Amino acid sequence: MKLLKGLVVFMGILVVAGMAVLAYGIYMKATDPDFTFFAGKPEKQEKSASFGDVAFPLPADCNILETIPEGDRLYLRIGPVGPCERIVVISADDGSVIGTIWVKR
Secondary structure, X not given: OHHHHHHHHHHHHHHHHHHHHHHHHHHHHHHOOOOOOOOOOOOOOOOOOOOOOOOOOOOOOOEXXXXXXXXXXXXXXXXXXXXXXXXXXXXXXOOOEEEEEEOOO
C-alpha cells in the first residue's frame, strides 16, 4: 500500500511539473515566436570574407579618439572638440561607411 501511495504522489508531482513546463513554453512562445526548448545543434554561421584595407581620410588636425564595436558595426569617435568632432559608423562586414553623426555646437 505504501508503494502505491508513493507512486501516486510521484505521478502527481510529474503532472504538476509537466503543467508548469507547458505553461512556461506557451508564455515564452507568445513573447518570442522563435523560442524553442530544444534548439538542437547551433547552425554554422558563415564567416564573412575579409574586406582588405579600407582607407578612411581624416583632416590633419583630427584624430580617432575612440573605437566602439557594436554587433556588425564599428563606431569611430573623431576629435578633438571643434570642427573635427563627429562619430563615423562603419559596417564591420564590408568596411563601408554607413553614415556620419556630426556634432554642432
